[in-house]
Amino acid sequence: MRTFRAGLLACCLFVALCPPVHAEPAPSGRDVAKAREAVRERSNDLAAASAKLATAQSRLARLTAEVERLVEAYNGEMVRLRNAEQAASQAQARLATADAEVERARQDVALLATETYGGWATLAPIIGMIVDQGGADGRLHRAGVLGQLSGERAAILARLRDTQVVAAILRTEAVNARAAQQAAAESARRAKIAAEAAVAGQRRETQVLQAREHRLQQRVDAARSHAELLARRREAAKLVSGGSAFGDAAANWALTQLGKPYVWAADGPDTYDCSGLTMRAWERAGVRLDHWTGTQWTSGPHVPLDQLRRGDLLFFAYNTSDPATIHHVGIYVGRGLMVHAPQTGDVVRVASIWRGDLVGATRPR
Template sequence: MGTKASTQRRTGTRPVRRMAGVVVAAALCLVAAPGIAAATPTNPSDEQISAARQQQDAAAQQVGSLSAELATAQAEVDAARAQSAIALDSFQAQQAEYEAAHAASDAAAASADRAAAELATARTDIATFARQSYQQGSTSPTLEALTTADGPAQMLERAALLEAAGAHQGDVVVAVTVAEEQARAAESAAQASLTVAATLKQEAEDALATAEELEAGARAQAAGLADRQATLEQELAQAQQALLGLQGARAAAEQHAVQQAAAERAAAGRAAAERAAAERAATERTPAPTRSLVSAPQSDTSAGTGDSSAVETAISAARRHLGTVYSWGGGSLTGPSMGWGVDAGIVGFDCSGLTRYAYAQAGISIPRNSRAQYAALPTVSRSELQRGDLVFWATNTNSPATIHHVAIYLGGGQILEAPQSGSVLRVTSMRWSGFIGGTRPTA
């Protein structure tokens, strides 16, 4: 909001505050002072009442304006918190993809190492063959072996042996070629996986930074909203007190006049009765009627319970942590864990961390983040919700991509949730605004 508007709003409230203080003081003076119970109250003039009403109307107009601004600010806070939750959800999903890519990179690197070892072995075989040929004095020993044979039989035998040796040497050459290709392919795969992993890691870090900024902004807006709420309530109370003070003073004065007239009439009646009594020899007394009080009966209500053992195990596990601090990004399969970003160093649960932990204790595995939980589990409509179902909220109820919160439905219009930073795990009423649907982990 602009500086000019803020200045106008601040300066515009000062006359109301000053007038409210003056009117309250006047009203207090108009009422009977302490210790003078019989004093006659002063009736405010019509001009005083009119001025106070005008000031109250002006304050009411400012209250209405501030209320509209507060509603807009609250909507902005809710939207910022929802976007923060979505950003955290994205970070968790991208972090999982990064870990998978890193594992693929490690596997590719191991494959490259094995190919390099095979290549080294093949090269050693080639070097051995070359060295032996050199030591024999010829790189082609086939002709020498055949020409030095003692006879046809030995020549045929040597020819068979040389043919086998040549085939082996050819296998060595092929092995070298294959090993080199495998090494190059494995290295390329490893580099590609590392590139993908680095990209995903950067995206995850960017998503986390965005989430931190959104959450910090939401908290700042919430703090400002609370301050303005206190100011609004104070100004409204002052305006109402001012008008009610004068109205009360007038009512007291009018009531006093009525009582005085009644007292005068009563005194006149008593005087007349005394005169009549002097003329009568006896008086009649009639007992005052009595009334009996009958107390109304009280109604009693009872609630039913019951569901599957897995649902009750999950709910019981979540209930054990009621009152645990909310931690942005916190929650593991075994309990509360350290949060991230704005809640770094805080041990607790976020919304999807709580639901995943609860059902893990019942032996049911569900994804880490809220959008993945909604996508992976069987969906149920509002009319089909049962105790133990997961319920989800989104900024756009037609788009699951905007899901930002999840809780456990307890039945009877109650949910168990990890709400937001600065709060604790709690049981509260179901909220239908922004509700996009439910899922059933036990289905």
């Protein structure tokens, strides 16, 4: 009979204290906060990618400018190479003239030797002078020969020597100038090719970073849209229900647990402690709480006791001026009453909120 009466009382309390429960709970404050945190995280990723892209674009600009400089340097070397080739052609023409002059001088010397000494036996000193490469012995030799010749003969030999010197100088200048300019042009060409390759590689890297930035921007936009949608749905639910839909759902569910035993550290479905009961009640409303009065106290704004709404959490402390001493929590169901799991040996039941250790109330979100 006593059990029947307890059940009948619980049913009466449930009917009296429960408004209709909304079928589809709106997003919780935690859901909105989590969505906004996703926006922040993705925005940070986007900012990092944008910074890398800016660095890559700056480097690309520097490399492009360097390529332009090297291309122009290469163009300059090619102009100088063409000039050197023209100069070499001109020098080759002068060299041909000089070689012809050397040949004429040699013929004059040979004729002079034949006329003067009469035959090849006496021509050897003169030929030696023609092919002499210098040195002290060479100078003494030339002096001896020249001393034997008349002024006219000495002039002929001197002209041969001078034409040979001029021809050698022209030949060396033509070869060296063109070779040096070819080397400079080749060096400029290699530098240009290397710079163009660096630009191509940097452009590819920049394109990859641009694609990544675009993808991250899309993710940020999607996350922001999702967060805004959740926030709008939550605000709309508050407007429709006066902000009490979540609390009503939590309070209504708590009333369905009346009579279940208190067990320390239990969180249902058959037994509960105080914070286990309130955690499960708000879970039904779509709000996730920890199984601890410490964090449940900070799970939302604190509300004055004259502004309580159904579902608000009521906290009790050893020292009502120090929330750190909170030891118990219940869930407000209206009319100055709460549902709570009191202590070992007791059951989930309805009780008055007005106790001397009441420290305050929190509205989870």
